[in-house]
Amino acid sequence: MSATPPTSLTSMPDSPDRADRLTFSARCTALFDFLKNTGIGEWRAMMANVYANALDALASAVSASSSANAAQASANAAQALVNxxxxxxxxxxxxxxxxxxxxxxxxxxxxxxxxxxxxxxxxxxxxxxxQDSGLPAQRITANTSAQVGLHYVFAAGGITLTFPASPAVGDRIGITNASGTATCLVDPNGKKFKGNSTVMKLDDLAASAVLRYANSTDGWIKQ
Missing domain, CATH: 2.10.10 (Seminal Fluid Protein  PDC-109 (Domain B))
Known part of the structure; x- marks a missing residue:
């Protein structure tokens, strides 16, 4: 989380008091000068900071939820193997x-x-x-955006699994064609499969592999 603390606000000048005629005019002038030259700008900056921090907190919550879902999938997969x-x-x-x-x-x-x-x-x-992958399995029956650390089992034909756009070296994703068809696709999403940037078609009905991201030249390679 990269939230930043807001800057401190400048103290406002004394408010004008209609009961004090000797200072009323001077205080009105000082107050409006403060609002125009200092106060409104600081308040806008503070509200922008609060908004940015709220967006950051939302992104952190989404990331935490995704991590929790992946952890639950891993736990479920481990439990299935144990049982x-x-x-x-x-x-x-x-x-x-x-x-x-x-x-x-x-x-x-x-x-x-x-x-x-x-x-x-x-x-x-x-x-x-x-034991082929050591990655928790996730069955998919519709187009899916892949997450690192999962093994995707194609359970329907004609669907596309899109790999992450910004993988890190060493990231792993497993794929298994259990659709009974040769119509499923794996999209490298701007990266490469063994140096080839084209979409990969799973034309092997028994295809199963774990792909590891090696580098920008080779892209994803079979582990």
Whole structure:
């Protein structure tokens, strides 16, 4: 938060008193001179300062809310992994976490599965290792502006994920195509994917990766 304290206000001159005729005229003149030359300017500056501080406080509140939402998403994702059940043949919903009795690792369903019959460790088109990214997953079904530190699971076709306009070196974002289509897009938002500034199309139905921002030349690269 970058709020700045307001400057102090100059004390006003004595107010004119109609009962004191000897000083009334001089005090009126002094008061109006003060208002014209000093008071009004200082009050306007103070109100501008209060307004700027209010805007800063609002921005801080929005940022705090975004951080809280990201923290909650991370906590929810961690809780889902902790509560993951052992995989058995059956139906699963996209994003559901299970652990494999073959390698004891945790996996998430890429898509809704009416009848999963192959252990997740051997079924990469339908299951993604939860340990791939270490980032909390967020399913999206509409155009979305990405936040750093999340793993976005495309759960519908024809949608675009727009990456941040001003990433920092080392920022990470995960993407997984669970839409069952080759129509989803990832927009670098003025940056690059492996040196290419064009919008990336997820034409691999089993695409899953974590992208890390390397530099302005290469942009986002696969981790």
């Amino acid at each position: 993951a059940a052992k995989w058995v043949p059956g139906a699963y919903t996209a994003g559901q976490a299970v652990w494999s009795p073959v390698d004891l690792l945790t996996y998430r369903a890429r898509v809704d599965l009416a009848a999963s019959s192959v252990d997740p460790s051997s079924d990469r088109p339908n299951w993604a290792p939860a």
